[in-house]
Amino acid sequence: MIIAVVDGMGGGIGSQIVSSLRDELPSYVEIYALGTNSIATSAMMKSHANKGATGENAICVSSKKANVIIGPMSIVIPNSMMGEVTCRMSEAISDSEALKILLPLIPEDFELVGLENKPLILLIKDAVKLMKKEFNIK
Known part of the structure; x- marks a missing residue:
């Protein structure tokens, strides 16, 4: 199984996602750190992703190989x-x-209605829980 974590800017969100995935999932699950820039990729690699790649082509190619793609909603905007x-x-990605x-x-000029406003750490926990349920990972 390949999980692609996509992030940009400083990679802070992606690195937290990678850390949570690494803590919760078996070691056979591969985590790809896909950064829109090298700083984001580096931050996610420090959180123990298996592989990392940077830039448009890397994200386009790796999105085809992934079973799951996780990141902020901005990655599809x-x-x-x-x-x-x-x-x-x-x-x-889409x-x-x-x-x-x-x-x-999401970016400042977007609004989503009907969502519960939760802290980032709880959103990440929900994302990991959803992925584990979807793929029946204990």
Whole structure:
């Protein structure tokens, strides 16, 4: 099983996701750190992802291989993260056959209604729990 964690900017959200996944999942699960920039990739690698890659092409290629893609909702919004998420990246992630688990963290000019406002750590726990349930991982 391959889980792709996608993040940009400083990689803080992605590194927290990788840490939680590493703590909760068996060692045979591969975690890919896919950063829109090298700082984000590096931060996620420090949280013990198995592999890391940076940039548009790496995200596009790895999205095809992943069983699950996890990251902030911004990863499917073109030009988000101050332009770090390209149209090609968001399209590749959206078109991937992988299960997408998106945290409701979005650009300032977007609003989502009907969602409970939770701290990031609880959102990550919910995401990990959902993924474990979906793939029957104990």
